[in-house]
Amino acid sequence: MKLLSTSVLAVVILGSISALAWGFSRGSGKKVLAEVPAAHEALRPQIYDEKTDGHVLVNAALAKAKIEHHYVLVQWGGNWCSWCIVLHALYEKDPEISKLLRDKYELVMLDTNDRNMPMVKELGASMEHGVPYLTILNADGKPLVQQETESLEVKNAEGKSAGVSAGHDREKVLAFLKSHATNP
Secondary structure, eight states: OOOOOHHHHHHHHHHHHHHHHHTTTTTOHHHHHHTSOHHHHTTSOOOSOSSSOHHHHHHHHHHHHHHHTOEEEEEEEOTTOHHHHHHHHHHHHOHHHHHHHHHHEEEEEEEOSTTTHHHHHHTTOOOTTOSSEEEEEOTTSOEEEEEESGGGBOBOTTSSBOOTTTOBOHHHHHHHHHHTOOOO
16 A cells, blocks of 8 residues: 655545535535534645734735736635635636736635624625625725625536636636726
């Protein structure tokens, strides 16, 4: 029997956690992950700042957006959310999406903890379909676009989500970002 490397083992475990969380991440994902051993939870990337007030993060992004002539892309979610992690990984790993985000947006990963939930209403976001959820703001902080991400997922032959392991459809995410990007 061949032993798996630590990094491969981490991916396998993380994939198992993701598969568990998929059925519940659209509303009660925290409950599922609370049942996962803490050692497995530590393998999840910490892409959301759970401690800083969301207003601070958004205001910093807005200040930079004014200078750079960008929009602010808010991705609502949490470190417990497999779909959120998968979407963020697509941002980082796809060169065209990464460049578009760098050139046209200021990305804010906004944790949907109790402290930041009032911002959902302030910015007109909807958690009806769960997270991740996307809000695009102009440089003055005015919400321009609200987008659930279920429609951006890879679909199977029946037109239903192919699951978290299939992730988000690169072309759909790219088209969404391009269609709302600022002019040069």
